[in-house]
Amino acid sequence: MMESPHSMRRILLPAKTWFIVMTLCAALLLNMVPFGYFLGIPDWIALVLVFWCLHQPLKVGMSAGFILGLLMDVVDASVMGQHALAYVFLAYAAAALSRRVLWFPLWQQALHVLLLCLGGQLIMLFARMLSGADFPGLSWFFSSFTGALLWYPLTYLLLAPQFQPQEKDFHRPI
Amino acid sequence: MSAIGHEPPPFFNRGPAPLVRLLFFVAASIVLMVADLRFHTLEWTRLTVATLVWPIQRTAWLPIKAADNIGHYFIRQSDLQAENESLQQERMKAAKLLLRQRHLEDENQRLRVLLDMKMRQSINGQIAEIIYAARDPFSRHVIIDKGLQQGIQAGQVIVDEHGVMGQVIRSFARTAEVSLLTDKRQAIPVQVQRNGLRSVLFGAGNGRLELRFLSTDADVQVGDILVTSGLDGIYLAGLPVAKVTKIDHDNTYIFARITCDPVAGIEHHGLVLVLDSRTPLPLPPIEDLSPEKSKHGRKEKR
Numbered sequence: 388m389m390e391s392p393h394s395m396r397r398i399l400l401p402a403k404t405w406f407i408v409m410t411l412c413a414a415l416l417l418n419m420v421p422f423g424y425f426l427g428i429p430d431w432i433a434l435v436l437v438f439w440c441l442h443q444p445l446k447v448g449m450s451a452g453f454i455l456g457l458l459m460d461v462v463d464a465s466v467m468g469q470h471a472l473a474y475v476f477l478a479y480a481a482a483a484l485s486r487r488v489l490w491f492p493l494w495q496q497a498l499h500v501l502l503l504c505l506g507g508q509l510i511m512l513f514a515r516m517l518s519g520a521d522f523p524g525l526s527w528f529f530s531s532f533t534g535a536l537l538w539y540p541l542t543y544l545l546l547a548p549q550f551q552p553q554e555k556d557f558h559r560p561i
Numbered sequence: 562m563s564a565i566g567h568e569p570p571p572f573f574n575r576g577p578a579p580l581v582r583l584l585f586f587v588a589a590s591i592v593l594m595v596a597d598l599r600f601h602t603l604e605w606t607r608l609t610v611a612t613l614v615w616p617i618q619r620t621a622w623l624p625i626k627a628a629d630n631i632g633h634y635f636i637r638q639s640d641l642q643a644e645n646e647s648l649q650q651e652r653m654k655a656a657k658l659l660l661r662q663r664h665l666e667d668e669n670q671r672l673r674v675l676l677d678m679k680m681r682q683s684i685n686g687q688i689a690e691i692i693y694a695a696r697d698p699f700s701r702h703v704i705i706d707k708g709l710q711q712g713i714q715a716g717q718v719i720v721d722e723h724g725v726m727g728q729v730i731r732s733f734a735r736t737a738e739v740s741l742l743t744d745k746r747q748a749i750p751v752q753v754q755r756n757g758l759r760s761v762l763f764g765a766g767n768g769r770l771e772l773r774f775l776s777t778d779a780d781v782q783v784g785d786i787l788v789t790s791g792l793d794g795i796y797l798a799g800l801p802v803a804k805v806t807k808i809d810h811d812n813t814y815i816f817a818r819i820t821c822d823p824v825a826g827i828e829h830h831g832l833v834l835v836l837d838s839r840t841p842l843p844l845p846p847i848e849d850l851s852p853e854k855s856k857h858g859r860k861e862k863r
Contacts, residue, residue, distance in 0.1 A: 412617075415617065416617055416620060416621050417621075418696075419614075419617060419618050419621035419622075420621045420622070420624060420625060421621070421622060421625055421692065421693025421694070422696075445575070448579075448582070449579075449582050449583060449586050450582075450586070452586075453586050453589070453590070456590070457593075457610065458610060458614060461607050461610040461611050461614065462611075462614060462618065463695055463696045463697045464695035464697055464700070464702045464704070464731075464738050465695075465697035465699065465700070466594050466597050466598055467593045467594065467596070467597040467603050467606070467607070468589075468590040468591065468592075468593030468594035468597065469590075469594060471586070471589075471590040471593065472587060472590035472591070472594070475583065475586040475587060475590060476583075476587075479579060479582075479583045482579060483579070514594060515699045518594070518598050519745070519746075520699035520700065520745065521699070521745055521766040521767075523698035523699055524698075527698045
């Protein structure tokens, strides 16, 4: 069950652009739900962005990260460019890793995603600490861990439209 | 360069290399951050984006509001009755003060005219509701549900029923961003209610406030109430702000470390009052503050 999409040996349908846009918008919507200071609410945009940059590095890239980051900066009332910087780095790193990561089983992919998300948070932390903000506490990093835990359901949810029905045809083995 | 008049075929053209794109976007982000933090020049961009995002934001609030409404639906009748009773009692207590306040204000005005003093500005406000706390963990900001359309402008003061909560720092079309007193970049002029000692109170960032630059032998005790001094002209004088909770007399420092807790329910959400904007008093000329420097002429420019 914990297979990677690549080693599942299933040929996926091509990803639809409208579906990608829709999921990114849904992530933006989820990020805007006012949870207040609850711990461990994952950064949905970072997760979905990493997902698409890993699976479709030619369709989703740094420009998407930059635009979404700017939107998040306004919504989150943070400094303009803070999320944009982090998301651009996330998109770059995910696209660079995309050839390799997808061959790992899902839980090892989740470890990669954890490191990516933590890296994004560290970039935000670094940028803000340079400008004189104070350390928000270690509990802020929980959101990366919950995000990594969600990698497994997220993969199946976002890949679902690309799966095709499994019917065995012995004349055409693939 | 390719052969004469022939471009390379565009089959595999993917634009600039990833590293180039990364550097471009990183440079753009850093420019934005500097422009925002140093020069505060991006307010119009923010306003535009916030207005565009507003419908999506409204949709995102729906589930939270629905959950809230369900919570209200299942509240017990006895709880409501108890709350109603306590509110009635508080209203009666407040009425006693309010009935006399009108009279006292008139008297104060007359006395001020007699003494030829500056009139106190009367102040009004409008009620707003805190919708949510902004997710940014580096600053303490909340969003209220009144904005430019209701005449809210940056600089207005937010109070709740106990005391000062913060200040509006940005106003969007229908929402406004409030920086709470506990934010690290927030400062408020205060005086100790007991003896009128003036100082400036700074946010400490972790739900606390800090009185800085008071010498170790300053007359401040644990439990003292700090009220606004009204020196800057933005805050009305006499609004309660904080209570002193801890004083560290460390002799290695010139100044005492004085920690305070805000009296307003800063981390709770509910209704707040946005006081009308007041014009800040002009800063005193620098020569007055440093007489010995003005004697030598102004060599240093700061």
